[in-house]
Every structure is written in structure tokens, then in C-alpha cells.
Amino acid sequence: MPFSEEDKALVKNLHLFKGYGSRRLLSEFQGKNWTKGGLDVLLRKLSETGSTSRRPGSGRPKCARTEENVTAVEELVISQEDKPQTHRSTRQISRETGVAQSSVVRIIHRDLRLKCFKKRRAQELTEANHHARLVRSKLLLKKYSPSDVSFIWFNDEKVFTVATPKNPQNDRVYAPAASRKKDVAAERLLRMRSTFSKSVMVSVGVSKLGHTSLIFVDPGVKVDGAYYRDVLLTQQLLPAIREISGEYFIFQQDSVPAHRARENLPS
16 A cells, blocks of 8 residues: 555554564554565665665556646647637547547656636627726716725615526436346436526625625515615615625615615605
8 A cells, every 4th residue: 555655654664663574563553554575675675775665667568648648638628718719628639649548648647737716607798788887987087086986885686596407418217138228217317497496586685894694685576666775675685785884885886776766766
């Protein structure tokens, strides 16, 4: 079994300074799950080289992680730096280079020392969207003095769908080899789901001073102008903002229908 660096240091010290052999080490450290064969090899290496470290050049020689293959994998795996959305998976890299997929993974992690990040969904913004947001942000900053910026509170609502993640690649049904698909019960072959997934809507206020707690909208309630004004704002959101900001704050909301209802706009 492989020994950790702490195990190697312990075995080395006990062997050199107290003369412990493999049997003595096994009897006193039964919880380590060491084996006599592994300890004999480690002690033999210690007596021959004076160290428990791996000797340079030992082990199986590299056959796939050559310099040429490492360069080829590097060019493909980080190609999206200059050309976004051109990411290649390890399977695609394996097909293009002829290197086994397991070797491609080892090259990425051990030789190139790259870290993997999972992509997230995001709304694509056009140049016009970027420009409009920049212009509106500058106008908002010009409207208020620097001392007022910290007291500007933004709020928004978000719907989260509650659905258990499923990986269809691993969702399999096993039956005897002589079975046909029509012989398997339908309830075993079908993965049922409801017509509409359960969801929850939350609201929150954010500013430089901090943020409110998540405010959950009652299930089945339609957030119209009246509910937004009488429940979310009056009963929950504004009291939470006052606890953080005090009586002075600037409330900034977006232009969703519930926010810009006639009754909710300042007179």
C-alpha cells in the first residue's frame, strides 16, 4: 500500500533510533493498515539509500505523457482563451491527438496543472445592452451625490425551480439477457415527472450597506402591483431595509410590471 509522507517519517525515525522492524511496527500501529511486505520494501530502501523518498528515475517510464503529447493537449485544452466557446472535452482531445482519454486527464492535471471550472448559464448581452446599462448607471450616479450612493437600495425577485437533477446517461434498467424491451414493465422504463416543476420565488434588497434576508413569496401567489406594494414592500422589504439603513434610504427598483404599477409610482 502507498505510505504517506507522515508514515514514512514515522517509520524512518522508529527504525533508525529505536531499531523497530516490520513486525514491531505492525503490532504497535495496527490502525495504520500497513502490510508486512510494504514495510519490508520501505525498510530495505531505507537501509540501501538512507532515505524513504522515491529514487529519481524509478517507477514505470512515461509512454503517453511525452513532451510532444503534453504540447498538443495544451494547445487544445486552453484554445478557448483566444476563441471563447471553442472548448474541447477530454474525449474530443483524445480523438484528435490519439492519446488515451485517461492520459489526457493526467496531462491536464499533473503536467499542465490546470484547474477545471464548470460553465454557468448566463444571459447573452449585445453591445447595445452593454451600452444601455453603462449609460443608465452613469445617469444614476450623476443623480445622487457620493454620500447618497451607499444608501441606494436595489431590489428584485427571482423564481427558482425545485427539480432533482437527473443524469440520463446513468439512468439504466437491467433485465435478463433474453428479455425484449416490450417485456419490461412500463413503469420501470419511464421516468415520470409532473407537468409543472415546483418553484419558489424570493425577493431581496441589496446596497453598499449590506443586504436583507431572503423574503419568500407565498406559494401560488401572483406578484401583481397590489401584492408587491401591500405585502412585499410594506410588511417585509421596507422594514428589513430600515433595520440596516435607518429611516434615510433611496429605494431603486426596476421596470417589471409589478414595480411600475401606477399605484406604486411616486406621485
